[in-house]
Amino acid sequence: MPSAFKKALNSGKFIVTCEVAPAKGTNLEKMTHHIELIKDKVDAMNVTDHQSSVMRFPSLGGALLVKELGGEPILQMTCRDRNRLALQADLLFASSRGINNVLCLTGDSVMLGDHKEAKGVFDLDSSQLVAAIKKLEKGKDMAGNELDGGVSFCAGAIVTPEAKPLEPQLIKFEKKIEAGAEFIQTQAVYDLDNFKKFMDYARQFPVKILAGIILLTSAPMARFMNKNVAGVFVPQDLIDEMAAAPKGGALNKGIEIAGRMIRKIKEENICDGVHIMAIGKEEKVIDIMAEAGLL
Amino acid sequence: MIRSITQQKPMEEIESLIDGINRVFIIGCGTCVTLTQTGGTMQVEAMKKSLSEKGKVVTGTTVVPVACDNLTADILREFEAQLKQADGLLIMTCAFGVQTIARQINKITVPALNTLFIGKETGAGEYNEVCTQCGTCVIGETGGICPVTACHKGLVNGPCGGTNNGKCEIDSNKDCAWTMIYNRLKELGRLDIMRIYKKPRNHLGEPSPGKFQIPA
Numbered sequence: 168m169p170s171a172f173k174k175a176l177n178s179g180k181f182i183v184t185c186e187v188a189p190a191k192g193t194n195l196e197k198m199t200h201h202i203e204l205i206k207d208k209v210d211a212m213n214v215t216d217h218q219s220s221v222m223r224f225p226s227l228g229g230a231l232l233v234k235e236l237g238g239e240p241i242l243q244m245t246c247r248d249r250n251r252l253a254l255q256a257d258l259l260f261a262s263s264r265g266i267n268n269v270l271c272l273t274g275d276s277v278m279l280g281d282h283k284e285a286k287g288v289f290d291l292d293s294s295q296l297v298a299a300i301k302k303l304e305k306g307k308d309m310a311g312n313e314l315d316g317g318v319s320f321c322a323g324a325i326v327t328p329e330a331k332p333l334e335p336q337l338i339k340f341e342k343k344i345e346a347g348a349e350f351i352q353t354q355a356v357y358d359l360d361n362f363k364k365f366m367d368y369a370r371q372f373p374v375k376i377l378a379g380i381i382l383l384t385s386a387p388m389a390r391f392m393n394k395n396v397a398g399v400f401v402p403q404d405l406i407d408e409m410a411a412a413p414k415g416g417a418l419n420k421g422i423e424i425a426g427r428m429i430r431k432i433k434e435e436n437i438c439d440g441v442h443i444m445a446i447g448k449e450e451k452v453i454d455i456m457a458e459a460g461l462l
Numbered sequence: 463m464i465r466s467i468t469q470q471k472p473m474e475e476i477e478s479l480i481d482g483i484n485r486v487f488i489i490g491c492g493t494c495v496t497l498t499q500t501g502g503t504m505q506v507e508a509m510k511k512s513l514s515e516k517g518k519v520v521t522g523t524t525v526v527p528v529a530c531d532n533l534t535a536d537i538l539r540e541f542e543a544q545l546k547q548a549d550g551l552l553i554m555t556c557a558f559g560v561q562t563i564a565r566q567i568n569k570i571t572v573p574a575l576n577t578l579f580i581g582k583e584t585g586a587g588e589y590n591e592v593c594t595q596c597g598t599c600v601i602g603e604t605g606g607i608c609p610v611t612a613c614h615k616g617l618v619n620g621p622c623g624g625t626n627n628g629k630c631e632i633d634s635n636k637d638c639a640w641t642m643i644y645n646r647l648k649e650l651g652r653l654d655i656m657r658i659y660k661k662p663r664n665h666l667g668e669p670s671p672g673k674f675q676i677p678a
């Protein structure tokens with residue numbers, strides 16, 4: 168049976184997903200609060216997998232929590248920490264607990280996180296993880312052995328439309344689709360004209376595209392991303408707009424900008440939906456959606 | 463030419479490794495570590511001075527021509543007396559040299575260097591890691607550039623999302639392997655090779671530890 172998220176993807180409606188960041192520890196109160204606040208307003212909630220290589224409560228545990236609280240989880244899985252045995256095992260477990268949406272990522276280098284001396288695994292890459300999911304769905308593991316009890320997933324992956332150079336990124340994007348990705352979340356986009364160019368190209372593929380929206384919280388944060396986050400480009404006019412916000416009003420300005428972008432994406436039918444990342448300010452997803460006219 | 467690329471361990475680590483070894487014999491090497499200035503005559507002399515200042519007795523020093531060569535034992539015979547006086551050997555060669563000497567001389571051996579990688583000389587004084595001997599070579603599919611080694615994550619299907627203006631997400635001084643592979647294949651008019659989906663890598667080329675014997 169297709170997952171609720173897969174049904175939503177195929178319904179043709181404008182899709183909205185957001186992110187849940189697992190706790191650093193076992194206190195799940197904040198996470199639970201975010202999930203309860205947002206779960207009925209979005210089509211699915213992504214649970215991040217040791218985001219930025221910082222060790223946290225596992226994405227699998229977070230996805231279970233979303234499920235238990237009545238939400239629709241998207242399990243993020245990176246290839247950084249597990250080899251192909253562990254990845255497949257976790258997929259079997261996810262399936263057995265009704266977690267049927269998976270976002271496949273290569274994962275950041277461990278060097279960028281808080282356990283810098285750890286060994287990065289990368290036994291598979293994101294496109295191979297998508298292919299592995301498709302193989303499991305056929306009732307076989309990656310080694311070709313029969314499974315006793317199958318799985319059914321909605322597999323997705325990511326793309327960075329602002330990557331420099333772009334073409335190698337697009338070649339990889341096409342491989343992910345060829346491997347069986349049904350939806351693609353993009354890295355944050357801010358320059359919608361540029362994004363439209365990407366969509367002119369991406370439309371030819373049988374895949375749903377969700378534009379990544381990262382909430383800007385201040386002008387310095389926007390400059391920081393431009394300098395330090397690969398594949399993210401905040402145009403100068405948006406930085407100026409953030410900088411011109413009255414004292415204490417930057418966050419609201421960021422919400423306004425995010426809402427405005429989502430509204431434009433929806434009204435102009437630029438892509439199939441959005442993936443909202445309100446990093447550290449998850450409760451603001453509601454305000455962004457309100458601003459975008461989605462509530 | 464390939465070279466063993468080394469870096470001196472932090473002095474505190476060396477001191478803790480030779481804690482309790484009061485009489486030390488220091489060995490350098492005239493090949494790779496001389497080129498990289500990590501275990502040549504000058505560095506051995508500097509180490510001798512530094513350890514003497516810290517109260518160690520340096521019973522002798524030498525820089526052997528090629529530490530990883532099996533002949534090293536014969537060369538060291540010349541220093542038999544000084545070696546005998548020492549409680550331990552501090553070796554300023556790559557780990558191949560350290561292991562060669564450890565096998566040949568019946569003394570505790572302490573490496574003073576970390577062996578970083580086997581590098582190819584790519585410019586004056588510049589070395590790059592271009593192959594990590596994975597046992598199942600894939601560079602026929604990547605324009606002769608090794609994604610297993612030159613890509614920080616060893617990816618074989620194209621770049622991750624971390625490529626930053628052609629540099630790797632871990633270090634703006636390191637080229638993104640997949641930008642290099644893309645440029646090379648594009649230049650050759652063979653981007654079609656890059657578009658082919660590559661299966662997960664086979665890590666069973668030669669299970670570690672590698673072993674080879676010319677068939678009889």
Ligand code: SF4
Binds near residue numbers: 596597608
């Ligand atoms: S794929 Fe890379 S690491 Fe493996 S043998 Fe070839 S060049 Fe060396």
Ligand code: SF4
Binds near residue numbers: 614615616622625637
């Ligand atoms: S930035 Fe390039 S070299 Fe670095 S890990 Fe990603 S693909 Fe590999």
